[in-house]
Amino acid sequence: MSENSESDISFELKLAECADKVTVALDKMIAPAVGPEAQLMRAMRHGALAGGKRLRPFIVIEVGRMFDAPEKSLLRAASALEAVHAYSLVHDDLPSMDDDDLRRGQPTVHKAFDEATAVLAGDALQTLAFEILANTETHGDANVRCKLIEILALSSGARGMVGGQMIDMAPSFDEDDALNILARMQRMKTGALISCAAEFGAIIGGASENEHQALAGFTTDLGLAYQIKDDLLDVQGEEAVVGKAVSKDKDAGKQNFVSLLGEESAISRVEMLADQAKQHLSVFGSRASTLIQTVDFVLDRRH
Template sequence: MASLPQTEFERRLSAFAGTIAAHLERLLPTGGAPAPRLVEAMRYALLAPGKRIRPFFVAESARLFEVGEIPALQAGAAIECVHCYSLVHDDLPAMDDDDLRRGRPTVHKAFDEATAILAGDALLTFAFEILSSEATHADASVRGELIAELAKAAGKDGMAGGQMLDLAAESEKIADLGRIVTLQAMKTGALFRFALRAGAILGKAGANERAALSLYADRIGLAFQIADDILDVEASSATLGKTAGKDKVAGKATYVDLLGLDGAKAEARKLVDEAKDALALFAGKATILAAAADYVVARRK
């Protein structure tokens, strides 16, 4: 499938990052909060510079079904809240114990551990508050479906469950490709799946369209994680905006460990091709999503 040149795609992604950041700013203002330090910590995590690739996927999947801008931004804001909550908690001393995120001190370093825990909790619950708003969709059944899908993506069968499997794999020093694929499909892939399906839910799309976007999301989620593993080996902390090489130090088995660097790059490329093939149903309407698939493995941070 044809896709945009990467320079044009990156321009669109950057422009959208500004749009969703402004929407997040409106949703979480500083004034009038009864617990201002908590809101300050939430904003510190949520408004830090980032690619905003997950809400971008929401917006682009919504565009396939001619969904309005505000509903797409609302669903995109919700998934960004969940993603940022996960980063705050991942960085805690009890988890990855990291000092750097998005080129800045992590939340528990900028504030304190207790505030970081509460900020993560509040960002997670704020996501569902956003989805429950009538601004997200006039139809309550659509809002309910979005809430249910995001809850599953974030919970025991999705991101949180994947993180638990990741901790177990680290402590047990087990290097098994099938196990890594499963845990990454949960830890990373579940939010990508929600992001792509959210647009279809907002647009009340049919089963075939939802299945195509789910397949695209599954392939992209794995490709994204493989690209992360490659960057963890090849890139510097300054480039990544977070600590490079930490998976190796922690003893975590990665795609690079199991497939080799060249093998991991080839597998990522194969997954991207499969993701783009899944978009055939949408023909020329999905050129931006096709470019997004290429970007996932071409990015350098």
């Protein structure tokens, strides 16, 4: 086995271990499925506990570890961020948005339950995130907790993820400005929560201003690379591997980075962004080795 292969396996294990920890934590944080509202909790679990890469929580924890931040604080912040991500997927899959039947290889929440329950489950997952961050168990310093809440609100609201989803619902963009609009949409819809992940780890870890800026550059490039790779998977991927429907953008006539750049140029753009993301991490030296592996994971992922 080559050294690179061993490194890849080690990274996959780290990612899987983090995903398991976040799943266990969220399972404890979501209220038991009892009483007349039990279906809501079952739907929340269906949307939040059904696997997934848990890449955003992984970034929270790995960034925080660079600064020797408390593991408990990092895990709770990571779980809050994943709750918001899960809510966004539940709503993103609704018939009024992307109308997806499959997510992570299983029926989407509105298919497993119904549309109204899916809307409420997403709402409840979102508010759960802020409940987690506001709790003193997340951090003893109220200023830190407030900062975490502020960053998550900005990243997930109208100037972040939700605003990006609004742009994504447009049937097409003006041809002369399509790439700029797509890049803006990505920074908001996908990139904002990835940037939030690094900010969470940096805030809890007490990073310096220069370190915050380096991490911001890293996540900006990583987020865009992630989205272009997602567009490539929509063209090149297989549904059984990806875990959701593919060719949806093409079938719907929607513009994405692949349709505007072409496959070869899109692949080159991802590689360029990956190199830039790694360069931003150079200030951390060997402490950032796992984050560098994260870039390679995004570059090589198949689902």
